[in-house]
Amino acid sequence: MSKAQLSKQILVTTNDKVGEFANVTTALSDAKVNLKGICAWGEEGKAHFALLADNSAAAKSALKNKGFQVAEEDVVTVMLEDKVGAAAAVAKKIKDAGINLDYVYGTVCGCAQTSAMLVISSKENAKVISVING
Incomplete structure (x- = not known):
């Protein structure tokens, strides 16, 4: 039996360059945020990350503090x-x-x-x- 629920997803956009995956995930790790899901892709010179975290507020704060462009969606x-x-x-x-x-x-x-x-x-x-x- 499948179970569905509404969740918050963090969206991060960076320049598409070497190391951005490490930079995003390190910012979360340093803030003690655990990832529950991740999808990432590059497109037209930008890197996009869709993240599910155990603590969305802490994830957003940690990423913003590192200068990342951050949004949230349901x-x-x-x-x-x-x-x-x-x-x-x-x-x-x-x-x-x-x-x-x-x-x-x-x-x-x-x-x-x-x-x-x-x-x-x-x-x-x-x-x-x-x-x-x-």
């Missing part, structure tokens, strides 16, 4: 069972509800009762949570 996190088809079942519920998604990424979370997590962004996050949780 996303849906979905805890998945470790079995074939778990993501497909979630995707089908969203499709059947007619919800368009902005993006999705996944991560292994190492959580007690689950083994993976999807991060979903939509203009209808509350509806996404409702259809997933039934």
Whole structure:
């Protein structure tokens, strides 16, 4: 059974240069912030990081103090069972509800009762949570 909830995601934008991944993650580590999920990519000379942290406020503060451009947004996190088809079942519920998604990424979370997590962004996050949780 998948469980969805609203979560805060930290967005960081830097120049796309060697070492920025280390700089971002070191700033969080130095502030004793644990990462729960990360997605990063380079595009048009910029590096973009989407981060889920155990303490969003501390993460934002640590990153801002190091001079990073930081924003925050709501996303849906979905805890998945470790079995074939778990993501497909979630995707089908969203499709059947007619919800368009902005993006999705996944991560292994190492959580007690689950083994993976999807991060979903939509203009209808509350509806996404409702259809997933039934």
